[in-house]
Amino acid sequence: METSFQSQFSELSAIxxxxxNASGYWEGRLSSSALGVAVAITALHFYDAILNKSExxxxxxxxxxxxxxxxxxxxxxxxxxxxxxxxxxxSAVKVCSTNDQNRxxxxxIGDYLRLQNIDVNSxxxxxxxxxxxxxxxxxxxPILTMCALCDxxxxxxxxxxxxxxxxxxxxxxxxxxxxxxxxVSYAIPALIAVGIAIFRFKKRKNPLMRWIRExxxxxxxxxxxxxxxHSGGYLEAIPLTAFVCLCxxxxxxxxxxxxxxxxxxxxxxxxxDGSWPIDIDLSTWITTLAVKSLRSNLDNVLTSAEKQQxxxxxxxxxxxxxxxxxxTQSGGWGWTSHAGSVPDGDDTxxxxxxxxxxxxxxxxxxxxxxxxxxxxxxRLQNSDGGFPTFSRGWGKLPFDQSCSDLTGxxxxxxxxxxxxxxxxxxxxxHSEIKKSFVRSVIYLEKHQDKSGFxxxxxxxxxxxxxxxxxxxGTARVTSYLNETLNTKFGNEYEIILKRMINRGxxxxxxVQNQDGxxxxxxxxxxxxEETALAVTALVQNGFREECASGMNWLYEKxxxxxxxxxxxxxxxxxxxxxEEMYSITxxxxxxxxxxxxxx
Numbered sequence: 242m243e244t245s246f247q248s249q250f251s252e253l254s255a256i257x258x259x260x261x262n263a264s265g266y267w268e269g270r271l272s273s274s275a276l277g278v279a280v281a282i283t284a285l286h287f288y289d290a291i292l293n294k295s296e297x298x299x300x301x302x303x304x305x306x307x308x309x310x311x312x313x314x315x316x317x318x319x320x321x322x323x324x325x326x327x328x329x330x331x332s333a334v335k336v337c338s339t340n341d342q343n344r345x346x347x348x349x350i351g352d353y354l355r356l357q358n359i360d361v362n363s364x365x366x367x368x369x370x371x372x373x374x375x376x377x378x379x380x381x382x383p384i385l386t387m388c389a390l391c392d393x394x395x396x397x398x399x400x401x402x403x404x405x406x407x408x409x410x411x412x413x414x415x416x417x418x419x420x421x422x423x424x425v426s427y428a429i430p431a432l433i434a435v436g437i438a439i440f441r442f443k444k445r446k447n448p449l450m451r452w453i454r455e456x457x458x459x460x461x462x463x464x465x466x467x468x469x470x471h472s473g474g475y476l477e478a479i480p481l482t483a484f485v486c487l488c489x490x491x492x493x494x495x496x497x498x499x500x501x502x503x504x505x506x507x508x509x510x511x512x513x514d515g516s517w518p519i520d521i522d523l524s525t526w527i528t529t530l531a532v533k534s535l536r537s538n539l540d541n542v543l544t545s546a547e548k549q550q551x552x553x554x555x556x557x558x559x560x561x562x563x564x565x566x567x568x569t570q571s572g573g574w575g576w577t578s579h580a581g582s583v584p585d586g587d588d589t590x591x592x593x594x595x596x597x598x599x600x601x602x603x604x605x606x607x608x609x610x611x612x613x614x615x616x617x618x619x620r621l622q623n624s625d626g627g628f629p630t631f632s633r634g635w636g637k638l639p640f641d642q643s644c645s646d647l648t649g650x651x652x653x654x655x656x657x658x659x660x661x662x663x664x665x666x667x668x669x670x671h672s673e674i675k676k677s678f679v680r681s682v683i684y685l686e687k688h689q690d691k692s693g694f695x696x697x698x699x700x701x702x703x704x705x706x707x708x709x710x711x712x713x714g715t716a717r718v719t720s721y722l723n724e725t726l727n728t729k730f731g732n733e734y735e736i737i738l739k740r741m742i743n744r745g746x747x748x749x750x751x752v753q754n755q756d757g758x759x760x761x762x763x764x765x766x767x768x769x770e771e772t773a774l775a776v777t778a779l780v781q782n783g784f785r786e787e788c789a790s791g792m793n794w795l796y797e798k799x800x801x802x803x804x805x806x807x808x809x810x811x812x813x814x815x816x817x818x819x820e821e822m823y824s825i826t827x828x829x830x831x832x833x834x835x836x837x838x839x840x
Contacts, residue, residue, distance in 0.1 A: 272317040279330045319807065360394075403439075479519060486507070524579075525582070569631070574591075612670070720778045
């Protein structure tokens, strides 16, 4: 078995190295997005249909080639069809077509939508979309606004679309968490642009609010420009940038620089096959996953020069100023090296851990960066002891709240930092880290379900009830806690950590499929990512029979189908994606952990 693991590890690590870019780090490849295509070609059409004819036709051709059998579209080519993406695709194809062009495609999508009780000619589609997303307007209102602009069902629909309070974006950022905004913290560009579009087209207006909003438009547009990165793409995200551009163009602001730069971003990011991903890449996240997946085998795979090259890259992209997008302080890392990235509570601990792994022989090289990252995380921690993604204290909507997988990630980063730099930390620094650590442990203990699982935030499974992924969340948190125990930091909480780990392991064992795999929950078909992560968590705590069964499934699965990626990632509000590096890094981490246990 040991020889088999070593052989698989050698083969997979060679593939990992081949995936690096010319600069020595990993960019990965996000799945193409039908939703991204739909919104992008609509923005291109509204901006200049003649000038952008080639890009639009190429996008429509991609939609023709990637429609699901039932006539709908999912978020990724491997996703099941859903109403939101299909409705946007219908609207995009309709507005971009002339005469009977693409009639067959429109009929197919229309038939699918009717089966879902959505009539594209009826305003009843508005309450249906709003009901699906509940109080979160981050996605529902932009979807309905684009549909109305494409005359689906018609511009009169604006009277039924909720007004986004774009004028509130002008208040100091410190007020945002108290405003109970209907969009999440990272969607301020949509709040402004979509809100202005609705204001322009909505007929019924309160005279006082009309005056306030009219007076706010110019300053809101100035803010929109201020927070736009030099790449032109808000958050480097295609859908968000396209929503902003198409709304501003149709609201009469076609000639603004913010639109010009946004449109250039969209044209520049279209793929050769005519599609767009949801974001440029997740290069920071992917690179840190790649480094961490090698575990104790890191020095056997990467040379000193290669490790230094990755270290230099990660140090270079650390945020070193107040970030213009959300005003966060320096010290954190975002998900990509591109300009639109915003520091977050998952990439920052991930980068800290990668830097420590890359520089075990000389950690002082990264000490200042690591300390700054830990300080940034401490300031991010919520009052409940957990860690959110971008902004402390929001918490009104799910994607702004504390979550277990991020909190577990931060616990490990703080524990390893304190372990490696114990002699370099002042008494105050050590006390602050310990205080944060304890509050986080209490949060995790409180949020572990009685059956032993934790739920993640930015990952899910399309086949589970509620699209949650307790296997992913439990496997990640359990693995983080396993590694935390190894640092001996906070060893006075060892009993609590071991109790949580044991409960997490028991849950994972209870939901393993009969074929040895794991899906997102019990009786859900297995994936490489979920199976590998579950084995990584379990193998460090025994469970040899379950792990052997899981490893056998992984071997047979990859032997027959290759290292296929599954759409387990969530982006923005329930927007699914897959990433080719997730399956590779998860499997490598699993092999690394298994080899460590055997040896």
